[in-house]
Structure formats: C-alpha cells, structure tokens
Amino acid sequence: MKRSVLIAVLLGAACTGAGTSDGAGDEFAPNRIVEPVSPEKRLSLVEELRIGRLADGNEAYLLDLIKGIEIGPGGDIYVLDADEVKVFSPAGEFLRSWGRRGEGPGDFDGTLGLALARDTIAVTDGERVQFFDLGGRLLSSVWTGGPTSGYSAFRIGSTDLGWVVEAYRRTVRLEPGPAPPTPPKEVRYLDPGTGGLGEPIATYLTQPDGVHLASGQRVSRAFYRMIRHGVDRKGDVYLPLGLDHEVSVYGADGVLSRVVRMEVEPVPVTDAMLEELRRELVARCQRNAMWRRRCERQRYVEEIVPATIAHAHERVPVIGHILVAPDGHLLISRRDLGETRASGDPRPYDLVSPEGRFVGRIEIPVNFRPWSVRGRNILGSWTDEFGVMYVVKYRVEGLEDSYILPLQGSALRRSSGE
Known part of the structure; x- marks a missing residue:
C-alpha cells in the first residue's frame, strides 16, 4: 500500500524541512548559494530555434495557446496547442497535427497537459485521458479514476x-455564495487500460494562502508558496516547500527518500516590492477590453488588490516553480533576490543537480515559460507584446563539459496500479 503524504502549508508557518517517514529519508548536506553568484556560476542562453511565424502562408505554424511541449524520438517536437497536437521536426518544420474541439473520440474538450513515453502520447482534458501513437492515431481513451469517480487529471507525466x-476531485457549487474550498491535489499513478488511480503518492494544496472576500471571489495572497510537483524518469516525485530553497523527493511508494536543500539568506518583503506588486496587479486590468470588464465585475482594483497586498507574507518565498529533467536535474525559478526588478527584466532560475549541487544561475526572459529541459537545451513558450505565442529552444552556455542530460523521455515498463 502506498503511503499518502500530506504536506500542509500555512501562512506564517516557518519551513522547518520536510521531515522523514519512519526515518527513511536522507537529507543531503546543504549547498549554500553565495550571493551575488560568482561569474563562473552565471550561465547564458543562446536561441537556437523559434517556431510560430507564419511560413509561406502556412497557418499550421501559428500557435494559439501552448499547453505543453514534449520531445519525441529523433528530436521531433510535440506541441499541445489549445485543442490540437502539432508536431514539428528538430529544425522546426511542420510535420503533422491532430485533434479538434469536441467531446468525441480523439477530440479535446479543454486540454490541460500532455506527456510522451517512447511511442505513445497522452493528452488530458480533465475528466478524460486519451492515448495516441506518434502519428496521431487514437489508441485508447479512459476516464480519470473511472467514469463515476468525480476526478479530473490536471497534469500528466511519464x-x-x-x-x-x-488529480483532484471536482467540486460543484449548487447555490450562490462563496466558492467551496479548493480540493487538494493528489499525485497518483493512472492505469492506461481502465483509468483507475493508484494510492496517492503525495497530497498538497497548490494555493494554500487563499483569501475569501465578501463577494465570494477567491484570490491568492501576495508571495504565496506555490506548490507544484515534478517527476523524473525513475518515478520520483519532487515537491518544493517555497520559503526555503528545499525540495522533498518521494519514491513511487510515497515514502520520503531525500531532501535536496540549498541554503539562502531570507529576503524580507519590502514596501517597494509591495508597491511594484500593486502596480502589476492594477496593470492587469488595462490589458484589453476583456480584462477591463472582468476587473469591473469583480471590483478587482477596489477590493482584490488591497486584500492581496494586506495579506502579503513577511518573507519572499525562494522557490517559484520547478521543472524536473528526466534524470532529476532541477530548474528552479527564484522569486526574488532582494532587489526590486522591473516587470520586463529577466527572472533568475537556478540549475541544480539531482543531489543538490548548485550548477549555475540563468537569467530567463520574463515572457518565456520553460516546459522541458533536455541535454543542454531548454524548450518553452514565448509570448510577444502582441500576445502571439512561439515555441523557443535555447542552448545553455557556460556549463561544464561533463554536463549532459538525456535527450529522450521515459520508456514505460509497466502500467500503474500493478
């Protein structure tokens, strides 16, 4: 029986480490990050590929809303674009696509993620997970947890x-009033034959610092501890704790196996940071007509922004998001380094080895979202000033010659639930 690990994260609670399960966990010696980072530890990015421009009038290159990026055999790039899967060659040439908006076999009803394992692509749109071969032929379709489970799959990995x-249980609000509490997310194995879910490996709240306003609107407090898991090829699950540069690693049995910890100096939240946050929140309402209407309806500037600022944490969480490479290397976004940054400035990311060794720091453009780390490359989505999206591949410069990551994804050996 797999052990369920509940990570409770509360506003104002100090991060004291993930702890161990029955003494089974091993904590690596802290690897201290010295600020400012020395020049030899500063890495740079060189753009190698950009996909998304209209090529020779072919609209297949245009991307609408990127939901995921995976690398297939031979280096082909699989992009989940809204309710369609598009495949490009390693050189960025369009090869094929499949999928459309709908509820029938092979259709997608609001996609949430994709994953690739050897010769199979999995796409989830919440209640369903569908499996395709690399050419787009539908192999099977299952309900998350079974047809009557009430579960949705928010993300999927291989x-x-x-x-x-x-996965999480869907909630339905039958009467007007405040929204019900957000159900916890559960990391589980999924049986591709039946849709059945294994026992939870870990259970956590993605936004534990929510604020319920009188209007019923639920918002996240400033500088909340974003919790988002990642998995490596072996099946280990990585969970960050936010305020400390610390990632707990659990095996497929749900038992804590180790803690990867990078010590950093705590950064207090300053008035300048809060003022910058306030400006960014107010600027959201000026993006376009849709945002202006939404802000007026929710009284965003009058109610939500003041509540967000008032409930800001006293310390800046170190970890924003994590991206896990197949071999366990971590790309960790840093919330802040103690200085106020302009909204368009690059954001710092730390590259960390599986055993917690600090490899280097990368300044990543703010309008670039990393999706995949492969070899010396980082792939992700780029959004320009007009809202147009691209797939961009960067090469990381400045790495040691011995640094290399597997280029391919995982190869499934067995289905979950066995």
Missing part, C-alpha cells in the same frame, strides 16, 4: 513505472 497524474 516515468519508467507508468503514467503519473495530478
């Missing part, structure tokens, strides 16, 4: 042990 989903 490991040597099977398909892993971030």
